[in-house]
Amino acid sequence: MTGGGHDLLNFTAHKEVSLDEPEPPTPPGGTDEALLEGCRAGDLSAFEELYERHAARMKSIARNLLHDAGDAEDAVQEAFLKIYRGAKTFRGGAAFSTWAYRVLVNTCYDSLRRRGSRPAGPSLDAEGATPLAAPAGADHPLRLALEKAVGRLKPKHRAVFLLFEVEGFSHLEISRILRIPEGTSKTFLFGAKKNLQRWLAPAPSPARMARP
Amino acid sequence: MSSDCRRLDAALESADGAALAAARAHAASCARCGERLKAFDEISAAAPGLRKGWDSPELWPRIRESLAREAFAPAAAAPAPRKTSRWPAWLPIAAIATLFLLSFVGLQVFRPSLGDRQIFGVRPLPRDPLLTDVALDDVERSESEYVRSIENLSKLAQPRLDAPEATPLLLSYREKLFLLDNAIAELNGEIRMNRYNTHLRRQLLGMYAEKQRTLRDVMKGASS
Numbered sequence: 001m002t003g004g005g006h007d008l009l010n011f012t013a014h015k016e017v018s019l020d021e022p023e024p025p026t027p028p029g030g031t032d033e034a035l036l037e038g039c040r041a042g043d044l045s046a047f048e049e050l051y052e053r054h055a056a057r058m059k060s061i062a063r064n065l066l067h068d069a070g071d072a073e074d075a076v077q078e079a080f081l082k083i084y085r086g087a088k089t090f091r092g093g094a095a096f097s098t099w100a101y102r103v104l105v106n107t108c109y110d111s112l113r114r115r116g117s118r119p120a121g122p123s124l125d126a127e128g129a130t131p132l133a134a135p136a137g138a139d140h141p142l143r144l145a146l147e148k149a150v151g152r153l154k155p156k157h158r159a160v161f162l163l164f165e166v167e168g169f170s171h172l173e174i175s176r177i178l179r180i181p182e183g184t185s186k187t188f189l190f191g192a193k194k195n196l197q198r199w200l201a202p203a204p205s206p207a208r209m210a211r212p
Numbered sequence: 213m214s215s216d217c218r219r220l221d222a223a224l225e226s227a228d229g230a231a232l233a234a235a236r237a238h239a240a241s242c243a244r245c246g247e248r249l250k251a252f253d254e255i256s257a258a259a260p261g262l263r264k265g266w267d268s269p270e271l272w273p274r275i276r277e278s279l280a281r282e283a284f285a286p287a288a289a290a291p292a293p294r295k296t297s298r299w300p301a302w303l304p305i306a307a308i309a310t311l312f313l314l315s316f317v318g319l320q321v322f323r324p325s326l327g328d329r330q331i332f333g334v335r336p337l338p339r340d341p342l343l344t345d346v347a348l349d350d351v352e353r354s355e356s357e358y359v360r361s362i363e364n365l366s367k368l369a370q371p372r373l374d375a376p377e378a379t380p381l382l383l384s385y386r387e388k389l390f391l392l393d394n395a396i397a398e399l400n401g402e403i404r405m406n407r408y409n410t411h412l413r414r415q416l417l418g419m420y421a422e423k424q425r426t427l428r429d430v431m432k433g434a435s436s
Binding site for chain 2: 044047048051055056059060063064069073076077080081084085142143146147150161162165166167168171186187189190193196197200201
């Protein structure tokens, strides 16, 4: 995602990474689907290539959903095992990446369910993770406050916000990953941002409050 | 609050280009809407900073090992099939109990004529309280002999595996053997913590058998 919303006119269009761009150039190791075909034939190196392509982004999503590096790695591991097992039965219909990220998000939801609660609050940088796509102003105090506030969002709102604003997926892709209508994805994003705006707004000063 | 102010939320939610353009134009002259838009912009600008990256070099090996373990122990991973027997569950227990009772009665009948001699050539059970340990030692001795024979086979196959002009088939044998060795090492570690776990031992023997088969295939390839 470029600019991440600097220009609200490009609210939906600014995507750095998109799964559904028309005719993307074929990557050196072949398309994801070709590699998946290799997995079906038992080629472990094809699966490793898929891992290399998607693991970093998956880890980032899982960590932001689970707020714990160890849990995130466990979720990514579990997701990749499910993907390998499911490769034999997966017969297209959706892009591999859409399916793979859906598996990951569902695995994270399962993990949250097992944990029995939503994350209490992040302490991510203390654990050694660094912002990847740190744009200008990434160290702004707003980022830290935002991180905490995102943890307070409802799971679906949080997932849409993270996938759209942080990871750069389009609403169409999110609708396929989360199996929700595209309009719902937009509504969830709006709801998430409205809540974040409310939580991040500075508290009104006593003088202003006392004003009639 | 004007009607344009009221349209701001709808424009933000729909993310429609034209509606947003109109909203932005209105926000330029409306302080309240301008402030809201600015806040939304700031959130979007800060969001990519939440993307996280860290090294986890052990993650792929973990995944690979899990896959190897699943490949060689599918029965353990798959849920046990549900029993659909029409016989009552207590029937086998009752049958065993009856058999035991009959054997006991039979032994009582024959004992006076046999005296202290062995019955049907069966050695009397020793009164050693550590019988399971003794049995386990026997098992471990047999296992180590079996492992030694596979290691010998492995030594024979090694030059062929190390050949510089490796064919794709040979490369896949190498990979398979590497995975097997990893899985064997891990299982050995688990067995060291629980020597009496027969399930683990069965898994280990299965892996050794697979290794033996693979080494044989490598040798067959060399001789053909």
